[in-house]
Amino acid sequence: MNRFNRKRQPSLGRIAAVTAQNFDADEFIRATRPLEQRGFSVAVVSNTNGMLTGRTEAGQDVNFVPASTVGEMEFDGFCALVLPGNSHSIGDSTQAALKKFLGDGKPIIALSRDVPLLAEAASAPDIADAGVAISMNGKMFAARGDAASDEAVEVFAQALAA
Template sequence: MNRFARKRQPIIGRVAAITAQNFNADEFVRATRPLEQKGFSVSVVSNTSGMLTGRTEAGQDVNFVPASTIGDMEFDGYCALILPGNSHGMGESTQTAIEKFLSDGKPIIAMMGDVPMLAEAANSPDVSDAGVAISMNGKVFAARGESDSEEAIEVFAQVLAA
């Protein structure tokens, strides 16, 4: 079969992934791949409109051009938010996006260094030390430990796809 003739899976929703310059590309892929496999389109959003460069653990550079800046983001166009662990240095604009998704009741998954921002915005300080935190249906859930964090990412994608 011609690889260009393969049918693409229909897109079932758009998810915003907020990330910053010098992001951890492995963590980014870890957070976004399950959603893409379920049929979601993941759009990179940042505080800058220029190219973002991340690095894998193997030392390879990965480049993205953000779909929009956080300030220009059309919140209604996204069904969920991913904070893959490196947007915590972006300040108020990221916090504003988190608060908007929370107030709209849209799911959020935060990883690593971004978990404290979600915990603060959701008024859930008990999850601030988790490796992964998920906000869904007005509740915040924490996953601690490597295997629990991996499972939380998969569950997040499955619940969104349901």
């Protein structure tokens, strides 16, 4: 079948995934794959318009061209925000996006090094050392440990799809 003739499944919603140059590709995939598998469209958002390169633990390069910069993103076009572990290097614009999503009550998931960003924006210092943190329905949830973090990513995707 010609790939242009295939019917595309309607997207359940658009999710912004904020990342920066030299991102951890394994963390990015870990955070976004369950969302895509459930029918969400994931748009890469960054601090630059140029090509972003990440690397897997196996040494493979993964490249993305961001849909927009964090400062220029249209917040109303996204139903959730994903911080897959490298957004902390972007700085103030990531904090502004977090505050906007929190203020709008939209779900957020932050992994590894981005958890302190979410903890600060949500005034929840007790979760800053977690491996993953979720803001959903006005509540904060945190998980520690690799197995718990993987499960939290799955639960986040399931909850959004419900």
